[in-house]
Amino acid sequence: QDFNEWRYLVWGLLQYRRVARAHRCHTPLAALVREPRAFYVSHHTFFTGRDGKFMDTPRPGRPHDRFFFYSMEDYVRSLPNRQARWLTGRMDPSDVLEAPWLVEWVKRTIDVLGTTERLGDFARATCQAAGLPARLCVSELIRTKSSSSMCFDGLRHALRANGTRVLFPDGPAGSEAEVRRLCARPRLLYHRLAASDAMVEAVRREAGLDLQLYAMAAEATERWRASAAAEWLAASLGGDALCDRYRWVVVPSGTEMSGNASILRVGRPCSLQHSQVHEPRAQRAGGEGTCVLLMLDQVGPPRQKVCKVRPNWAY
Numbered sequence: 001q002d003f004n005e006w007r008y009l010v011w012g013l014l015q016y017r018r019v020a021r022a023h024r025c026h027t028p029l030a031a032l033v034r035e036p037r038a039f040y041v042s043h044h045t046f047f048t049g050r051d052g053k054f055m056d057t058p059r060p061g062r063p064h065d066r067f068f069f070y071s072m073e074d075y076v077r078s079l080p081n082r083q084a085r086w087l088t089g090r091m092d093p094s095d096v097l098e099a100p101w102l103v104e105w106v107k108r109t110i111d112v113l114g115t116t117e118r119l120g121d122f123a124r125a126t127c128q129a130a131g132l133p134a135r136l137c138v139s140e141l142i143r144t145k146s147s148s149s150m151c152f153d154g155l156r157h158a159l160r161a162n163g164t165r166v167l168f169p170d171g172p173a174g175s176e177a178e179v180r181r182l183c184a185r186p187r188l189l190y191h192r193l194a195a196s197d198a199m200v201e202a203v204r205r206e207a208g209l210d211l212q213l214y215a216m217a218a219e220a221t222e223r224w225r226a227s228a229a230a231e232w233l234a235a236s237l238g239g240d241a242l243c244d245r246y247r248w249v250v251v252p253s254g255t256e257m258s259g260n261a262s263i264l265r266v267g268r269p270c271s272l273q274h275s276q277v278h279e280p281r282a283q284r285a286g287g288e289g290t291c292v293l294l295m296l297d298q299v300g301p302p303r304q305k306v307c308k309v310r311p312n313w314a315y
Contacts, residue, residue, distance in 0.1 A: 006086070006089065007089035007091075010088065010089040010109070011089060013029065013109060026130065026131055028111035028112060028126070028129035028130055029109060029110055029111050029112075030110070030111060030112035030113075030114070030122070030125075030126045030129065031087055031110050031112070031113055031114075032114050032115065032116055032119075032122060032217075033083055033087075033113065033114070033115055033116070033210075033213050033214050033216075033217040034083065034115070034116045034214070035115070035116075035117065035194070035214055036083065036203045036207045036210040036211055036214055037193075037194040037195070037199045037200065037203050038116075038190065038191075038194045039082070039083060039210070040072065040075060040076050040079075040082070040194075040199070040202075040203065040207070041072065041190050041193045041194050041199070042190065043075075043079075043082065044067070044070070044072060044075045044154060044155070044158060045150060045151060045154035045155055045190070046150065046154065047067070047154075048067055048068040048153075048154045048155075048158070049150040049151070049152075049153040049154025049155070068157060068158075069157045069158075069161065070158060070161065071158055071161035071162075071163060071164035071166070072158055072159075072164060072166045072193060072198070072199060072202070073163075073164060073165070073166065073198055073199070073202045074161070075158070076199070076202040076203060076206050076207060077202065077205075077206050080206040080207060081097060081206070081207050081208070081209040081210050082207070082210065083207075083210045083213060083214075084097060084102055084207075084209040084210050084212075084213050085097060087106075087110075087213070088102065088105055097209060099208075099209060099212055102209055102212065102213065103212070103216070106213070106216060111129050112125045112126045112129050112220075112224075113216060113217045113220045113221075114126075114217055114220070114221055115214065115217045115218055115221060118218075118221050119140060119141040119143070120139055120140040120141070121221050121224060121225060122141070122221070123137065123138055123139070123140065123141050124137060124139065124228070124232050124233075124237070125221075125224045125228075127239075128228070128232060133238075134231045134232050134234070134237050134238065135237065135238030135239070136238060136239050136242070137237050137238070137239045138237060138239040138240055138242075139234070139235070139236050139237045139239070139240055140240075146186035146187045146190065147186065148183045148184055148185075148186050149183075150186075151182075151183035151186040151189065151190075152176075152179060152180050152183040155179060155183065156176050156179045156180075159172065159173040159179050159182070160172050160173050160174070160175070160176075160179065164198070165196070165197070165198040166193050166196045166198045166199055167192075167193075167196070168196055168197055168198055245295060
């Protein structure tokens with residue numbers, strides 16, 4: 001669903017921008033690119049780890065479940081140039097995607113191109129492109145912490161697949177117990193996998209356009225820093241203080257919205273099962289919640305059952 005929304009946006013972008021101009025609206029399009037080897041490690045871990053704890057064999061009618069059993073190298077081969085295809089809306093294998101066209105498309109379509117390694121610069125450049133003053137923007141975006149359980153659920157087969165060499169010279173992990181041990185420090189493991197010779201070679205062969213796209217994003221970030229005014233390069237921006245006063249949170253349906261916070265805006269419904277819920281009982285119960293923008297008082301955080309929504313300004 002998310003990809004279809006993005007694809008329709010990209011395909012209709014020129015028309016949307018004409019409508020926006022007619023209403024005197026500026027509509028910059030911003031996109032983040034991740035270093036390709038780190039992207040594939042993260043992508044494999046997340047998308048196979050969501051259902052990993054419940055699945056030991058592929059399920060009928062779910063062809064994508066086969067990815068759960070792929071080695072990291074096979075995963076890259078099965079999804080060549082994933083970021084470039086997603087960004088341009090050309091996910092069908094029959095869609096032709098070539099380097100000259102990609103370069104021209106990015107220059108024509110994307111207003112702010114950044115990298116996940118430089119999230120602060122991306123946030124600042126996006127604010128500037130949107131016409132917001134630096135005093136209302138944040139200097140950095142919140143990063144989520146790696147989960148050892150997601151690591152194990154997503155990689156317990158991939159790291160033991162026959163022929164995998166991402167743990168070279170050790171070869172495949174010998175047991176699930178060894179994978180669990182490696183996942184005790186997930187960030188260190190992800191770095192080790194992304195830096196392995198096997199991943200370097202797999203990405204070089206199968207994701208050359210992703211490498212080029214990432215190089216373009218890194219270059220665009222450097223160009224922005226070289227041209228940005230000093231107010232945009234300050235260690236902190238005015239919006240950082242606002243983050244201490246306002247929070248997007250998710251409250252379970254039926255929660256009494258009273259206490260030491262003021263509701264400024266009610267957003268879209270969302271599933272509690274896919275949110276990082278502070279109240280464990282609410283997460284286990286699942287169900288629907290509502291995104292709410294709260295203004296906090298000076299006493300402390302709101303007392304309601306809430307979920308983390310990142311980044312704070314995402315809605």
